[in-house]
Amino acid sequence: MKFSSLYCFLLLLVIQTDFGQNEETSRKERRKMYYRRQRKSSSPIHRSSRQLGIQQMRIVTPAATLPMVNLDYSTEEKFESFLRFPGVEASYNVLPGKKGHCLANGMIMYNKAVWSPEPCTTCLCSNGRVLCDETKCHPQMCPQTVTLEGECCPVCSDTEQREPTSLLHKQQPSPWVEMHQALRKEELQFEEEEEIKQDEDREQKEKIPRPGDWGRPPNERQSREGGEQRPGEKGRQAHQHRNPARENENEDEDEDEDEDDDDAVRGDMFRMPSQLPIPATPRGIPPLPSRCSLSYKTISCISADLTQIPPLTAPEITSLELIGNSITSIPDEAFNGLPNLERLDLSRNNITSSGIGPKAFKLLKKLMRLNMDGNNLVAIPSELPSTLEELKINENNLQVIDEESLSDLNQLATLELEGNSLSETNVNSLAFKPLKSLSYLRLGRNKFRIIPQGLPASIEELYLENNQIEEITEISFNHTRKINVIVLRYNKIEENRIASLAWINQENLESIDLSYNKLYHVPSYLPKSLLHLVLIGNQIERIPGFVFGHMEPGLEYLYLSFNKLVDDGIDQVSFYGAYHSLRELFLDHNELKSIPPGVPEMKALHFLRLNNNKIRNILPEQICNSEEDGDSTLEHLHLENNYIKTREISPYAFSCIRSYSSVVLKPQNIK
Structure with missing residues (x-):
């Protein structure tokens, strides 16, 4: 019995020792993994971030950021098919952007971009998804806490340490x-x-006096050797x-x-x-100016009442934000102490072209992103670094782009020049020739009457909204074989001013927006590869027959809202070539008196808008085909604000639709 008890005691002791070792080992492994994750998450993401660490991210779906109706086209949006999100209906502003872009607070964010929509929140654009992380605060055990300016988490209150000595050290060192x-x-x-x-x-050497003992009497040196600590x-x-x-x-x-x-x-x-x-x-x-902050490798002086660029010497800094100040000039030596800058934001200042030194940006050999939106520039600054990948000069007063304005920018991928005074008369036809890598070009809100000449062959997205363009010639897109998106809304284009060979042979052109022009019918000779066609807000009265018949793989999204379509303007062959592919069809806010022919034959249709027309009756086979056994793919059907008497609708009118909650019939007009 004693032997058994002793054996059990030894066994328990061995198990406890082994468990302790395993626990210690696992604790070390967890610690190592934590630091490894922390380092990896802080390196590529936080290059332009104001917060440290994106540790736990939550996905913000497009339903939270995309407006339901946006008729003014004030923003661009990343297109994601709404069919992936049950219960989310499509928006009028549906033209897709470049793959990977995100929309946040009315702004397009590029893939891998990082920003802080709120002081304690950091967001990342990851392949079209917005991932955000809120700063988590550890509980403080002290009796009184205080949240310092520019910080997210409270700290223990210490009056002596927080006693201000200057404006810079008012609340924190x-x-x-x-x-x-x-x-x-x-x-x-x-x-x-x-x-x-x-x-x-x-x-190892005996009786050799130490440097501190030189010049001392021998007895003093001995006493130090005996009792004092060296x-x-x-x-x-x-x-x-x-x-x-x-x-x-x-x-x-x-x-x-x-x-x-x-x-x-x-x-x-x-x-x-x-x-x-x-x-x-x-x-x-020098210390940071008042109302400026430092986070990771970013200095932020946003709305800090600066009248000049502060003298900074910090080779570690890679991002500088001077947004919303009163800076008027950039001297040649302005950034000499910041040689490793990769991102520079000078938007919303009062900088003039004459106030920029000829070598102001020359020493920034690593600069990739430059934002000068909302200044008073009349010309693009000279001697820009060849490393630039993104250049924004929106909302200025640019009046000329000559052959040398964009020279040596062969790595530039994004160029935004919206809201200026540019036209075909002051933009040289060779101005864009050096831009061998340009894929994204915005020239909206200028004074162009024709498509700018000399567009680079690498261009993929072109935005020319809010100009005065009247025609599209056969040579407009001759060399742009990679172009994928063209936005021409709010211009003066008529369908007979679009040349038959303007873009029909484009192999990669998938999206065209001709909203708010002067079209009277759907244009012919559309690109073969077209998937998205947006014609909202024109005066379109008819859809010609076979206008989509030549397209491969076939049109998927057609938006004809806010036009003048009537019953005679649509017939059975109007949608020929798109019956197998059309997924979303917007015909709302027109003058239709009945359901257009061909709807039951649309085998891929998920979304149909017919609201705000003059429809009075819905016959049994106008939406559902009784000969088809399978269920319809239709998930959203809008028929509100017509003149339909809902009690007179046939019980078989919507028999093919899986859920009656997908059909919106109320309210109806009374007349």
Whole structure:
């Protein structure tokens, strides 16, 4: 019996020891994985972020950001088929954008773009989806907390530490001061270790006076050797008695850092590379101006009442935001202390072309994104870096683009020049020739009367809304074989001013928006590859027969809202060529008195809008074909605001529709 009890006790002891070791090992592994995740998530994403760490993301579906009705076309939207989101109806503003773009607060965000819609929220555009993360705050155990300006989480209130000494240090120390303190701490630690090593070398030599003992009497030197601690002795003892378990954890973390080859970031302080020796703390770096902030590698001075670009010396900084100030000029030496800038935002200032030095941007050898929206420029700045991939000069007063304006920008992919005074008379036909990589071009709200000449062959999306364009000639898109989206809404185009060979042979053109022009019928000779056709707000009275018959694989989205379509303008062959492919058909706000012919033959149709017409009756086979056994694919049918007497509708009128909740019949007009 005693032997059994002793055996059980030893077995329990072994299990407990093994469990403790496993728990310690798993704890180390979790710790290593946590730091690895933290480093990986902070590297590519936060290059332009104002918050640190996107750890837990939630998907924001298009239903939360896309307006139901947007007739003014004030914004562009990333097109996602609404069929993927049950219960979400299509919008009028449906022209797709480039794959991967997101819409947020009326602005197009490019794939991998990061922004902060609110002070404590960071969002990422990931292949058309908006992923957002809110900063999580750890609970504070102190009796009184306070939330500092520019911070998200409360901290313990300390009156002495928060007592203002200047405007810059009113509520929290400067991020530059924190960085200097961190660098100084590591430098002192390195000096201490060097001193310990030197002391060990000296101990091997007998009766050699230490540097601190030179000039001292021998008796004083002996008493110091007997009782006093030498400089660095205390640090060496602490080093020798370090916790072994903690030392192992530090070694594991260091190994992970070497593997990832990444400079970790803690808070708003830059950590120097682990290789020694560490350089001395830089001197003479001016503090940030009042109302400016530092987050990761971004300096933000948004609406900070600046009248000039502040003198900054910070090679670590990659992003500078000077939005909404009163800056009027950019001298040649403005960015000499920021050689590694990758993103520069100077939008909504008062910068003039004459106020920009000829070499103001020349030293920015890594600049990829430049935003100068909302200034007073009359010409594109000269000597722009060849590394630029995105250039925005919207809402200025540009009056000329000559042959040299965009020279050497062979990596530029996005160019936005909306809201200026550009036309075919002041834009050189060779102006866009150097842009070998340009895929996205916005020239809306200018004064063009024709399609700009000399568009680069690489162009994929072209936006020319709100101009004065009257015709589309055969040579307009001669060299743009990759073009995918063309937006020409709010112009003066008539269908007989569109040349028959203008775009019919385009093989990649999938989306055309001709809304709010002067069309009287659906244009002929549309591109063979067309999938989306938006003709909202014209004066279209008819859809010619076989107008979609030549398309492959076939038109999928047709929007004819707010026109003048009548029953005689649509017949059985109007939709020929699209019966197998048409998914969404908008015929609302027209003058139709009956259901158009051909609807039952549309085998792929999911969304049909016929509201706000003059329809009075719905016959049994106008929507559902009784000969078809299978259920209809129709998921949304709008018939409200007509003159239909709902009680007189045949019970078989909607028999093919799976759910009657998909049919909207109320309200109806009374006449």
